[in-house]
Amino acid sequence: GLCGFSEVININGVSDVLYHLALGTSTHDLPAMFGDVKFVCVGGSSRRMKAFARFMAAELGLPDAEADPPNICAGTDRYAMYKAGPVLSVSHGIGVPSICVVLHELLKLLHHARCTDVTVIRIGTSGGIGLEPGTVVVTQQAVDGAFQPRFEQMILGRPVVRGTELDGGLVAELLLCGRELSQFETVAGNTMCTMDFYEGQARLDGAFCCFSERDKQEYLARAYEAGVRNIEMEALVLAAMCKLGGLQAAVVCVTLLDRLQGDQLSGSHELLESFQQRPQRLVGLFIRKRLQASGSV
Numbered sequence: 001g002l003c004g005f006s007e008v009i010n011i012n013g014v015s016d017v018l019y020h021l022a023l024g025t026s027t028h029d030l031p032a033m034f035g036d037v038k039f040v041c042v043g044g045s046s047r048r049m050k051a052f053a054r055f056m057a058a059e060l061g062l063p064d065a066e067a068d069p070p071n072i073c074a075g076t077d078r079y080a081m082y083k084a085g086p087v088l089s090v091s092h093g094i095g096v097p098s099i100c101v102v103l104h105e106l107l108k109l110l111h112h113a114r115c116t117d118v119t120v121i122r123i124g125t126s127g128g129i130g131l132e133p134g135t136v137v138v139t140q141q142a143v144d145g146a147f148q149p150r151f152e153q154m155i156l157g158r159p160v161v162r163g164t165e166l167d168g169g170l171v172a173e174l175l176l177c178g179r180e181l182s183q184f185e186t187v188a189g190n191t192m193c194t195m196d197f198y199e200g201q202a203r204l205d206g207a208f209c210c211f212s213e214r215d216k217q218e219y220l221a222r223a224y225e226a227g228v229r230n231i232e233m234e235a236l237v238l239a240a241m242c243k244l245g246g247l248q249a250a251v252v253c254v255t256l257l258d259r260l261q262g263d264q265l266s267g268s269h270e271l272l273e274s275f276q277q278r279p280q281r282l283v284g285l286f287i288r289k290r291l292q293a294s295g296s297v
């Protein structure tokens, strides 16, 4: 099995229901369906993850690359899952609770399917700090709203703190892929993960706001000082849970706007869509190179 899994994921009894994926050990042959998975890519939107599966199928020269990939989780509309050879592409919705639930079930799925050497990568969107919109940020450290690399969760009525260290070697590898593509700016930086898109990210344009433009700018300047280059809503959990499960993990997000300049996402639909494809292209190259290096393609 995967390193550390049996200690962390304690599964009692013979059958396990992966409720939010509409999959289970007694209803599906998980080793047959998923045994070859080496990369799990996640992102908020189901359409993006379907597009990524199609893109990966073409990138890897798979025979059915032109066809619409079927949604493996069609039995539920909580999350969507697509597969392109050794690449699983899964949506996680918005925010910490949503990604937390799907990661529990994905890590159990990988365990049941007896997968080994799996790398988990989030391909997401974010708000940048002091970066040209469209810049791709590879996360060095996932930090909370106080710029600390810690994920705190209430368990049994007590706050449990978990570390969020990411693999430095993987960051370097991904940066190299960005450089090799050289289609857009790719930088390394800390990623701040918040529990909200509006007040939690120092936006003035939510339904409520209890601070001034000046307070906002001061906070974002402090974030920049602490090495934060982008803000999103899932990096902390992804880092913490993959670390606990002994899986390599990375976060690659495009910045849709510069938060020093504003709060509203007023770019055209086409522009924002094209920005979303940047992490996909970078991670696509990374996966192809990894598979080539291991002689799989």
Ligand SMILES: O=P(O)(O)O[C@H]1O[C@H](CO)[C@@H](O)[C@H]1O
Pocket (backbone or CB within 6 Å): 043, 044, 045, 093, 094, 095, 123, 124, 125, 126, 197, 232, 233, 234
């Ligand atoms: O585009 P995704 O991957 O959802 O990522 C970002 O976008 C959402 C907010 O708009 C949050 O989930 C945030 O993390």
Ligand SMILES: O=c1cc[nH]c(=O)[nH]1
Pocket (backbone or CB within 6 Å): 125, 126, 127, 128, 197, 201, 231, 232, 233, 256
């Ligand atoms: O500003 C942004 C943009 C995308 N996603 C976020 O979480 N924040």
